[in-house]
Amino acid sequence: MFEITQHTRLRRSPFYDATVAAGVTSFMTYNQMLLPTGYGDPEAEYWRLIEGVSMWDVAAERQVQIAGPDAARLVQMLVARDLSKCVVGQGRYVPLCNHDGTLINDPVLLKRADDCFWLSVADSDMLIFTRAIAGERGLDVQITEPDVSPLAVQGPKAEDTIAGLFGDWVRDLKYFWFEDATLEGVPVVVQRSGWSKQGGFEIYLRDGTRGTELWNVIAEAGERYGIGPGNPNPCERVESGLLSWGGDTDDDTNPFEVRLGRYVDVEREYAEEIVGLQALRRINEEGPKRYQIGVVLDGDTPEPSNAVWLPIEHNGARVGHMTNGVWSRRLKRNIGFALVSRDVTVGSRVDVVKDGQRVGAETVWLPFI
């Protein structure tokens, strides 16, 4: 355990003080920000998400705001998914690719106005990327990182918690739709969203000086439902089959390989305008070489979580990698995602190689649960 030196490019979340008060014990870095990864009781944190309600500092999901006369045009140039029917107040999951069709981020897009969009981004620099494209194309847009910091409330009791705070209208929000609101004077955006399959909301704080206030108000409202601190949960997200960009993808992964082909409209017109679409069409025609499935490892002894890619062998030949590994508390098995050659069918026996040791496993479809 080493000290992490503070510097201007490693930013604290507006919820930092609140998470420290709540007993945070570990962080990861994400978009040059400290993102809590645990509060000392992984077992309780997991079950709270599965059975109750959990609150997460996910301020590190930074917003890239694209505004101005050409904003809508630029956003559509950046994503291969057809956005023509997306209306103000609606969100969309929009994989972003570079010119080679490689997945470089997988944000949620929020259409704030006809000429203003937020990209709620994963851990890669989309300010640099979107500005580069806008600059090259001479578009009339302003691209900034606004003072916006999401706090996720997740779990089966999340809706009751959020409805108690904002009113029953939140129950009618469709997935990824959002509304502006205030909470005891704190300006927020309420969206049905979040990186779990347990249901819930993301509350986008719009004033970075009021993080502790917002945290405490939500903690108080959730008390009756047993709310407690948590974070994007490595176990639940693997069980649920949720992709981690940059975790389950490498510098050569395209959307078709990681179950995102349905977000690529290869039939789109104006393909030459859309970054990467020509490459994506080519990949789609040729057929992607890898695909993402699950592996269930032999044995029922819990192994530590694993965030390093491990080789997978099939009949003695290297066929791909296990890109994550967790002990599933519900399945009572060690499981993980596999990014492997399409030659490996689901239901195959494979070996996962860790520290020179081979562990047998069976390939399965995702999600696990």
Added chain:
Amino acid sequence: MFEITQHTRLRRSPFYDATVAAGVTSFMTYNQMLLPTGYGDPEAEYWRLIEGVSMWDVAAERQVQIAGPDAARLVQMLVARDLSKCVVGQGRYVPLCNHDGTLINDPVLLKRADDCFWLSVADSDMLIFTRAIAGERGLDVQITEPDVSPLAVQGPKAEDTIAGLFGDWVRDLKYFWFEDATLEGVPVVVQRSGWSKQGGFEIYLRDGTRGTELWNVIAEAGERYGIGPGNPNPCERVESGLLSWGGDTDDDTNPFEVRLGRYVDVEREYAEEIVGLQALRRINEEGPKRYQIGVVLDGDTPEPSNAVWLPIEHNGARVGHMTNGVWSRRLKRNIGFALVSRDVTVGSRVDVVKDGQRVGAETVWLPFI
């Protein structure tokens, strides 16, 4: 002190094991890699750099390799500095700007071949940026991050150390020039370079499996000169006036503001091809609004180092920020860089505001020493 969770996007340096064996006590994150920031004895680490020789794991200075038929053309499109006279074996400091003329990185360029270049980058994602420009312009290049990890050897005894290992030819290397070499079979590039003003070299390891070997060979060769572990030294670099991109710059800083105007050839032809040059010309004509100078704070009691921007006031009005602050062990004063309005002349009295307290200071030219 919290634990930092390992993940695939936070990479270890090839020298990680060696630095742990050498007693590293703290890290920062830099280009999604852990960069050592101390070995427990800042006083000794400082004087070793000033008077002897120090070795640094700076593998986090990642290389962006641009290769292919259009490589030279792309590189010249990316930098406003005229590279027409740069030959193979030569390096150049090349500030990179976006289309608004904002400084987005300040790498050292290594011309490896007529059609192959490395950018040894500061802490921002230049893979994403350079690929975006190449993709938009349809250039025939391959842009990759090769397996290359610099190790810096810095200080007045660095040349003797490196000459003892490689031969006296290294004494003839001009600043930023480099040569390929091997050291007990380990492939490296030897460059006269490094982020200090004490002289020295960067040894670019070209095989990430051999970091400990390279570290140990250098440590052994430097033993007679009292070599020891260190890192880019916050005190020395401030005394010497070295810019930290992203530390001393913000999302709106152009090269003219931070003493890099001499690397911008505004008279260049083909300005429309060079990313940001039209904006840089405009900024140059209008005159930059801020400039970078030094501040020497009143008092001679050492203050802790400071990596947060602090407001600077002049005659009661906000005029800019102190962008770093260190106790100078040679000057016996607290000093820092100031990014302030050009209205504040050198030799002025100003106030630095920290935690609501005002500390008097005098503005001076950089470097301090």
